[in-house]
Each structure stands twice: as structure tokens, then as C-alpha cells.
Amino acid sequence: MRQRLEWLLTIHHPDDDVRRRGANFVALALTMSVISSLLLVIWLSDGLIMSVVAAAITVAICIVGVFTARYGYVSAPAWTLIVVLIAVIVAAFVLSDDISNAPFFLLLPPIIAGLLLPPRQVALVLLLVALAYLGSVLALPAQTRASPVVRETLQDSSAMLVFVGLFSLLGAISARVWLRAAQHAQALAIQSAAQLEHMNTELEARVAARTQELERALVAQQVQAAELGTSLAQQQALNELINRLSLPLIPVRSDVLVAPLIGNLDDSRVQQLTSEVLRQIEQRHARAVILDITGVAVVDIQLAQALLTTADAARLLGAQTILVGIRPEVAQTLISLGGDLGRLRTGATLQDGLALVD
DSSP states (O other): OHHHHHHOOOOOOOOHHHHHHHHHEEEEEHHHHHHHHHHHHHHHTTTTTHHHHHHHHHHHHHHHHHHHHHHTOOOOHHHHHHHHHHHHHHHHHHHOOOOOOGGGGGGGGHHHHHHHHHHHHHHHHHHHHHHHHHHHHHHHHHHHSSSHHHHHHHHHHHHHHHHHHHHHHHHHHHHHHHHHHHHHHHHHHHHHHHHHHHHHHHHHHHHHHHHHHHHHHHHHHHHHHHHHHHHHHHHHHHHHHHHHHHSEEEEEEEEEEEEEEEOOOOHHHHHHHHHHHHHHHHTOOEEEEEEOOOESSSOOHHHHHHHHHHHHHHHTTEEEEEOOOOHHHHHHHHHHHHHTTTTTEESSHHHHHHHOOO
């Protein structure tokens, strides 16, 4: 059953919009065929000959339309179905004594058109429905049109026809727009795939040419790698020496360390300072650390916070921190920046800092 349904819904046409409308027609035609067949049996038993003929014509159109739609011919059976449906509804509208529901059946053709026809043909269907509706209303006796119930029915059905017609037209337009966008995206994807394949071919050729060069350079690179390894070890040793010299810790007494800070202190040097101070405090059991900032070029709030962090960490190890070498302009800068150095003991010179050691 599933394979047969897939076979029926397979539309043989290169255009995506035609395939979409064809699949919609097949699904709608199958549904209407089943419903019309059931109604045909009921109306036949009730003796409603006109209804039986209309149902039989609908079933025939649906069956023929299914096979034509499968090969991309969707508009012709769709128009046939819509025209027949409009004719049946108009006949019921004009000939029936009770028209309370008949006008609302004219909502079906615009809905079907939105599913089966392109936007321009949907607009034509809307015009045809409007003309059929207007003609049906004018065909009613004046006394019938003057009835309050009929007038209210006509007003409601007119509003519904306008809204449903606009929605059907907008649905067809949006479906066409999205399909064109999808087709454009698909074309771009195919073009990109072709370009990518061409680039891959060129890349493979370049890789093959470069492979020979790399093989010749491999031996030279291995020799260079050995030389670079030796140079790297020497450079690392030199960097460690430079770091120790840039942030020296001088034990001026057995329990006092002096850290003369020189140049600009970035985050890396601040972290190194804190780590080295804590390591030396633990190793030498120092009771005090004197931070001399005489040689610091720029003092900002980050440096002030770093000094406080170092002091707090040293205090946890039982050592006090004394800050010396604060120049007048540095003091003004720290005050203007809002640096909270109240937790640090300060001295003007290194000698003053040694004197402050408890």
C-alpha cells in the first residue's frame, strides 16, 4: 500500500513547483474520489440524480487527473475540477430554496486553487469565483435578497470569500518564492560543488609536486631540528636567567628579603614576583619582604592591587610586607587611582624599610 501511494505521488517533471502542485493534486483527488464515491452511494439511494451526476463527474475528473498530473500536467485537470465545482455550487446556490450554506461552498475553489495552481492562475480563479458569486446573487429574486437572513448570509460569505481568496493567493505566492529561493540555493550548491571538485583536483596536483620538494627538504629539516633543539634549551636557560635578574630577591638579612622592582610590571611578571616571593619566604623562613618600587616606570591601580595580593599571600606565610621607594608623583597617582595601600607598611627608602622590620 505504501509503495503504491509513493508511486502515485511521484511526479515526473523537472520543475519543483510542478512536482509540488502535482503531488497536492494526487492527494486531493484521491481524497475527493473516496468522499464522492461514498456520497454517490448515499445520493443514489435517496434518488438525488443531479447530485449523483455531479459526484460521478468529480470522481471521473479526479481519476483522470491523477494520471495526467503524474506526468506534469497539473493545470488542466485542476482547472477542470475547479470549474465543475464552481458550476455545481452555483447551481445549488440558485436552484436551492435554502441558501443559508450554499455561498460558503464557494470557499472551496480558492482553497483548491491555492494548492494546485500558480499565483497568476489563482488570481484568475478568484476573479471567476467573484463573478460566479455576483451572478448567483443577482440571479436570486429581489424578495429573497431583501430577506434579513439572506442578507446576513451574503455579507458573511462575501467576507469569508475575500479572506480565503487572499490567503490562498498569498499561500501560492509564498510557495513560489520559497521554491525559487530553494532552487537558487540548490544551483549555488551545485556550482560550489563543481568549483570544489576543480579545486580538489588542482590541490592534488600541487600536493604531488610539493611532496617531492618536502622529501628533499626532510633531511635538512631533521638537521635543523636538532640544532633548534639545542638552541631552544640554551634560550630557555637564558630566559630563566633574565627572569631571575629582572625580578631579583636579595636576602639582606637572614630573615629579610628585598625585591627591587625595575621597569614595567605586566601580569606575567607580577605572577612571577608573587610566586618567587612565596617560594623564598618558605625556603628562607623570612619574616619580612621589602618591595622597592623606585625603578618602576608606571604605577597604576592594577600594580597596586598586585602588590596587595603579594602582601596578603606573604602574610599567610607569616611574613610582613613593606613598600619603599614611593616617589611623590607615584603617591599622587595611587591616590588619584583610588589604590587601597593602607594594608601595606611603607617607607621612603630601603633603610627606612629595614628599620620597620619587627
